[in-house]
Amino acid sequence: MNTYENITLKCAECECDFDFSPEEQEFYNEKGFSTPKRCASCRSRNRQRKNDRRGGGGGRQQVRYEATCSDCGVETTVPFKPNQDKPLYCPDCYKKLKENGTI
Ligand SMILES: [Zn+2]
Ligand SMILES: [Zn+2]
Structure with missing residues (x-):
């Protein structure tokens, strides 16, 4: 059985320190994800931005x-x-x- 310890990582975007909790590490490990580079708030913000782009994409392409x-x-x-x-x-x-x- 793996034991995880709380790790503190530095966010690549806002440069804040954030916890990479044992539960998260286990989850990431199971999914085969690599260690996150951004804190939770930056990650959710990026996800939000991506959704915005997808949602409003239709208006961007102008008909000529x-x-x-x-x-x-x-x-x-x-x-x-x-x-x-x-x-x-x-x-x-x-x-x-x-x-x-x-x-
Ligand atoms: Zn951040
Ligand atoms: Zn002309």
């Missing part, structure tokens, strides 16, 4: 629509559905026309 610049005719993409009635400009022309006060 293909469009042709009404000014120079170059192919461009816009983050909104092109409106046939309104002229569309590529970023260069948009900037240029905006500076000229045309749009």
Whole structure:
């Protein structure tokens, strides 16, 4: 039977000392996990962050629509559905026309 002693480890993230209790060591050993590098609060925070990323991932990828610049005719993409009635400009022309006060 293995006997574990309480070990104090240093968190790689917040650099605090945290206990690696005998129960945890046993659990980690059983699961074949290696010694944790972060304290419990940093670990749960990281887990939380990962969940956030997974949950909100859909909004991050922006849909782009293909469009042709009404000014120079170059192919461009816009983050909104092109409106046939309104002229569309590529970023260069948009900037240029905006500076000229045309749009
Ligand atoms: Zn920490
Ligand atoms: Zn253009």
